Amino acid sequence: MDTVRDQYEAFPYPERDPEDERKRLVTGSPSLPQEIDHFVFGGRRDWSKPLRILVAGGGTGDGLIQLTALLSRWKKPYEAVYIDLSEASRAVAEERARVRGLTDIRFVTGSLLDAADHGEFDYIDCCGVLHHLPEPEAGFAALRGALAHDGGMGFMVYAPYGRSGVYPLQEAFGTLFGHLPPRDRLRAARQVFDRLPEGHPFKSNPNLNDHKNGDAGFYDLLLHSQDRAYDVAALNDTLERTGWSLSGFTVPALYDPARFAEVPEGLGEVERMALAERLLGTIRTHTGYAVPKETVTGPASGRNRGLVPHLKGVQPGPLAQAVARGQAVNLGSNGITEALRLPREAAPLIAATDGRRTLDEIAARAGADPIAFGAAWGTVEARLAPWGMLLYSSVLR
Numbered sequence: 038m039d040t041v042r043d044q045y046e047a048f049p050y051p052e053r054d055p056e057d058e059r060k061r062l063v064t065g066s067p068s069l070p071q072e073i074d075h076f077v078f079g080g081r082r083d084w085s086k087p088l089r090i091l092v093a094g095g096g097t098g099d100g101l102i103q104l105t106a107l108l109s110r111w112k113k114p115y116e117a118v119y120i121d122l123s124e125a126s127r128a129v130a131e132e133r134a135r136v137r138g139l140t141d142i143r144f145v146t147g148s149l150l151d152a153a154d155h156g157e158f159d160y161i162d163c164c165g166v167l168h169h170l171p172e173p174e175a176g177f178a179a180l181r182g183a184l185a186h187d188g189g190m191g192f193m194v195y196a197p198y199g200r201s202g203v204y205p206l207q208e209a210f211g212t213l214f215g216h217l218p219p220r221d222r223l224r225a226a227r228q229v230f231d232r233l234p235e236g237h238p239f240k241s242n243p244n245l246n247d248h249k250n251g252d253a254g255f256y257d258l259l260l261h262s263q264d265r266a267y268d269v270a271a272l273n274d275t276l277e278r279t280g281w282s283l284s285g286f287t288v289p290a291l292y293d294p295a296r297f298a299e300v301p302e303g304l305g306e307v308e309r310m311a312l313a314e315r316l317l318g319t320i321r322t323h324t325g326y327a328v329p330k331e332t333v334t335g336p337a338s339g340r341n342r343g344l345v346p347h348l349k350g351v352q353p354g355p356l357a358q359a360v361a362r363g364q365a366v367n368l369g370s371n372g373i374t375e376a377l378r379l380p381r382e383a384a385p386l387i388a389a390t391d392g393r394r395t396l397d398e399i400a401a402r403a404g405a406d407p408i409a410f411g412a413a414w415g416t417v418e419a420r421l422a423p424w425g426m427l428l429y430s431s432v433l434r
Contacts, residue, residue, distance in 0.1 A: 040262040041169060045096070045123035047219035048253040053097045055132035062107075066287040066324050067191025068100045068162045070107055071347045071392075071430040076284045076326035077160065077189030080337030080344040080429030087114040091158040093149035093180055094166030095119040098130030100191075104162065105139045111432060117142045118155050149176055152183035161190040165322075168194045169263050177279035181329070189284060189328040197266035198314065199321035199371070202239030204266075206230075206259050215262070223256050230259070244319050244371075267323060269311040276327055285336045286310075286325040288370050290423035291317060296373060319371040337429035339418045342396040344429040348387070351426060357388035368424050377420055383413045392433045 053063075066072060074082045082088075088108065092101040101119050108115045121127050124146055131144050145155065149166065152158075161180050170176045180190060213229070214222040230248075233240060247254040267275065269292070276283055286292055292310035294300050297317075300309060314320055328334045337344055348356065351366075359366055361384035365376040379387075385403040394402065400410040421427035 042122045044219055044256060044261065045121075046125045048223075048256045049097050049123060049126040049129050050253045050257045051097055051099065052251045052253045053099070053129055053133065055129060055136050058102070058133050058136040062103065063099050064103050065099070066425070067164060067193065067326060068104045068160075069349075069428075070104065070111075070113075070432045071349065071428040072287065072326070073104075073160055073189070073191060074430030074432055075337045075428040076191075076287075077328060077334065078187075079334060080341070080431070082431065084111075084113045084432050084434075087116050089156065089159045089185070090115055090117040091152060091155065091161045091180075091183060092117065092119045093152055093161055093163040093176075094169075095121045095130055095162070096123075096126050096165070098126075098133045100162040100164050101130055101142065102133050102137065102139070105134070105142060106137055109137075109139060113432060115141055118145060118158070119143070120145045120147050120149055120152065120155070122146070122148060150179045152179050155183070157185050158183055159185050159188040161188070163190060164193040164324075165195075167192065168265050168267065169261065171263060173265065174275055174279055177275055177281065181280040184329065186329060187332065189326055189334070190281070191324075191326050193322050193324045194272060195264065195266040196314065196320045196323050197268055198318045199244045200242075200266055201318075202237065202242045203245065203258060204264075206239055207261060207264060210260055211262065214260075219256065219260075222260055223252055226260055227255065230255075244321050269314050269323070270307060272323055273307045277330065280330050281327040282330045282333050284326040284328045284334055286323060288324075288423070288425045290373070290375070290425075291320060291371055293423065317371060317373065336422075339396055339414055339429070341429075342400070345393065345395050345431045345434060346390050346399070347392045347428045347430060347433075348390055348421070349426050349428055353387050353390045357384045360384040360387060368426075370424065375424075379420060380413060380416060382409070383417050386410070386413055386417065392430075 074080055095101050105117055119130060119142060127144055127146055134142055163180060167173045167176045210226045214225045247258040273283060292313045294309055294313040294316055360379045361381055365378050368375045368377050386399055389399045389402045418427055
């Protein structure tokens with residue numbers, strides 16, 4: 038791990054300026070509180086109880102800062118532990134937390150393989166880390182050993198097809214420059230990269246952009262000394278062997294092969310998702326949530342009318358107005374698109390979705406009878422949830 042540590046000491050990743058915390062909050066998946074509740078706790082978590090958080094391989098702190106800043110904003114208690122090998126990355130994360138005035142965070146310089154030494158956690162964030170370990174399965178297993186029996190993990194690991202062109206260059210640069218210290222390696226690799234033909238598989242891949250985001254991004258993408266990608270089947274096998282079960286990917290629409298072709302009967306869920314991944318070919322990362330294998334908890338569902346729905350990435354008012362006018366809303370991710378149309382009777386239900394009202398309260402506010410509400414809301418969930426736009430959580434109650 039010395040080579041990996043040296044990389045992140047030289048180039049903390051992702052590049053972040055702590056002073057930016059005064060004007061913006063970097064958000065994304067995993068580790069949005071609503072997503073955590075939806076995928077790990079069935080939308081039913083009691084947020085009056087402190088959330089015990091482990092950020093494993095926290096880097097410069099995106100997941101840590103997002104989660105603790107939002108919980109602090111909403112006055113929800115938490116206890117967080119941050120672990121990372123790099124002191125330089127930790128320094129950035131600590132300063133970001135200081136600028137925001139975030140407390141109840143313990144910073145540790147160390148390995149996530151020792152996660153269980155730091156306690157038992159309700160939620161583990163491990164984003165972009167496990168695929169850089171010498172033995173990734175040991176990392177999955179170590180984090181499982183640090184998890185409470187009813188907790189879960191938000192993860193991101195690399196996927197192979199959307200990263201076409203990366204690995205031949207990593208190998209070539211490793212052969213040429215692997216003996217050099219990080220900054221010399223970067224300088225030499227950039228010179229070679231500039232000489233590559235425009236038809237090179239890497240340069241022809243429109244899905245890859247990290248190398249354009251400064252030195253740390255270039256190094257992390259093309260000069261990393263330990264980097265493996267997981268297709269859906271390999272990821273699922275690894276999760277199962279190490280005591281996990283996949284709760285769900287954050288954008289399930291990407292893993293639905295029926296969007297491309299008539300799918301043969303008899304394929305299991307993992308086979309279907311793997312087929313979709315091969316057909317789509319643009320997935321660079323798998324982002325999702327896992328829970329203990331024995332719990333087999335899936336995402337929350339509107340079948341429970343006491344749950345609180347949230348809309349992610351869209352404002353209820355404008356969406357409700359578009360639905361009321363019969364207009365389509367264009368959705369898309371990783372190169373696939375869909376013109377979303379919802380029945381007009383769903384408009385008042387969407388307008389009442391404020392992240393605080395339960396489904397029963399939304400139905401009452403809209404004056405909908407139970408049968409009509411069930412049909413309309415079922416359509417809303419079926420259309421929005423696959424795009425990760427509908428989540429259930431009581432975190433704002």
